[in-house]
Amino acid sequence: MGRLVVRRILHAVWVILAATTLTFVLLHTAPGDPFAAMVENSRMSEATRARLRHVHGLDRPIGEQYLRWIANVARGDLGHSTSQGRPVSDALAEAIPNTLVLMGTALVLSFAVGVTLGTYQALRRGTVSDRVLGTVALAFYSLPDFWLALIAVLVFAYRLRLLPAGGVVTLLVHDQLGFWGRAGDRLQHLVLPALTLTLLTGAGIARFQRAALLDVMGEEFVRTARAKGVPERSIVRRHLLRNALVPTITLLGLALPSLLGGAAVIEKVFNWPGLGLLAVNAIATRDYFLVTGSVIAGSAAVAIGSALADVLHAAADPRVRGPAR
């Protein structure tokens, strides 16, 4: 197990390096730069833009820029954000916790909902409830994330006025609340974005879990257990779920990148100041260092999540660990 963990960490480092290098090269070879948007502003002349490019070292060869950047990253300096006027590390330090809260909540809820629904459907295969739930799950699975988010805002924030439309807290009011009031306020703001992500991801997990469970239900050891008179509840808990969870754990690793990608859209719609919104804005403004910094953070989260899924998979399935020595 220890070797597996080390191997996964090394792999994660390579993934992060490759992702950020590719991002750096693509960004710098794409048209435009952080000061291009000033072009239509008559107050900013071409000479001013050229001077700003020089000050930020963007007029140097891309190889030199990359080596300089990578050396700075190795020293822990992710650079200075041109769109935010502050160190990239500061911007990330504020955004990452928000994304972790949103993603973490959505991840836990979507697996809880998905596994429960999938199991329920598999155990009632072919019934009306299975068909209805399957159709509903398929519908949510097929919906565009931004559309579902907008509908959620329209219904719960605008029509019913039950929940806030966006943000992390209620501005001005939040600071005047007590501890529990603040906690409740944060929770209120978390509901819609987390619910949207949960519905989108949970629907996929439910379909996956149902299929995995149905596969296992056809296995000989299940039939044997039944023939031996093992109670159905015990069969489900000890034989079916345990075996069906192995591919679902794999799905955990796969769900992280899509959750992170989905979070970018959800964060934009719900004005949630997380990593996704930060990256989207940074790309729009060609904020090179902030984009690469966001990619480092995002790819690290995905690599760590995938490694964690691999380790959990290995823990759940001894065959993955290979022969014992």
Add this chain to the structure above:
Amino acid sequence: MTVLDRHASPTMPTAMRRHTRSAALALVALGSLACGRPDGGRAEPSADSTGSTADAGGTIVIAAQEPDALFPPAIAGIPGKALSDLMFDQLAMIGPGLNTTGDAGFEPRLADEWTWAPDSLSIAFHLDARARWHDGRPVRADDVRFSFIAYTDPDAASPHAESLVGIDSVTVRDSSTAVFWFRRRMPEQFFQAVYHMSIMPSHRFRDLTPSQYATSEAARSPVGSGRFRFVRWTPGAAVEVIADTGNYRGRARLDRVLWSATADPSTMFTRLVTGDADFMERIGPEVLAQVPRHADLRVHHYPGFSYAYMAFNLTDGASSRPHPVLADRELRRALTRALDRDAMVKNVWESLAVPALGPFVRAFASADTTIPQLAFDTAGASRTLDSLGWRDPDGDGVRERNGVPLAFTIIAPTSSPQRGQYAVLIQEQLRRIGAKVTIDMLEFNAFLERLKGGRFDAQMGFAMMDPTPATVRQFWGSLATRSKGLNSGSYTSRVFDAEIDSATTAFDPGAAITHYRRGYAAVVADAPAVWLYEPSPAAAVHRRIQVTGMRADAWWAGLADWSIAPGQRIDRDRIGLAARP
């Protein structure tokens, strides 16, 4: 605030140029200063610019994009500029007429009076003795000198340094007098000195080098002298400023402005209709139709300061050879006449824009609404094309001449749906006279690359203006072609260049206007572009908020005088100015 004496233009005899405040104001100020005050001796204003502050109060939440910075020299975007203008003052403020020649119309701010040198190569600004930084310290001439350095030092890398290029230096005559020294006498030297430069407290940056200013803690937690003071900036969420109750210009009529960072326009409007926000600076046509459905909201129109155009490339791609189709002036005029610009404006913008009249905006004093336009006339345009030899002998719907088809490509940025819609309408209207147009929608940066390289036939351009009409040279002047400026179509006109040169060197505002208008007329007649629309921006605003003083170049200019009647206040209006974490 008490009205001060008018200030003279530099064309007046120098002996008459020193102005002093009225005796009445002096008495009020002295009386005020004599009183002991709990906030570091700051003068309580006698009244604000619109009347009593007894009913001051309320909070406005503005849904807008997050500022890029709050340190004035480092700011490149509108949100940062708006917020910093609430917290920082200039020496004088441009008047509602937006005159940029001499000092006519400029209103005192940190400087309560100014004196021109006999040779007009320097201006001495006397600072208002009542002016204090928000930390209680007095505003001194040394702060003015520091501000000039912060804007112009190469290490500070301010995007505004070039706007101050006509100023040689700023010196301190005494603690309350700063002297601006100019490289040469210019009609707009006063405008240059006061419009672009906010005055900042030198003591907050004392131990820093210019390269450290913009990234310092002092830059992110600004201390200014404006009618609002900084409270906090929660990145990704909001910037909060509150009324500076002892401000020398009078207390703001609102308690608080909360600049709520919202990246997406549709999210901004959602926040408005759910009551999370009160104000959205600019709405699109799709939102304009929705506002009346919400009883709490209303639309507030204000003057625009930009225009859009379709510029023709007069050269063949990146080369200096004439364009095989569009280099012909008469052909461009015919194409312009084939376009129904009035109908296009209504189609795309409803009431949120008017047809542009030329390379200027209506808010300019030099704007000429009588300038002869190339009126819509499809039949006339067709006749002109016939006479130029552009015919359609094979009947395929596309005219040609000497084997060259009347065809070209319009490039437009995907960032502007309106410009994309215009491109489609233009394509259809030009099809009717036998011109084949293809449209290439490009990501904004790719669009800019094509402009810089001259790799286009026609482009859907947009110009955000500065109060000085001199910026017209950057878009249409011979010295601003391609990499040297924004004249991507390489239009050149000796008449235009000469008239604008004369306008920018004329000390008499009337003469300057005459030259500008002649220059505009020359461009319009040459038709290097089709003048498409001039946005008439509209804000969506909560009904309880009384909006005033939205200027074309700065919609936020009068924000300190916006108000909420006591009887209409909601919960967040009653929070007050209590200390907040």
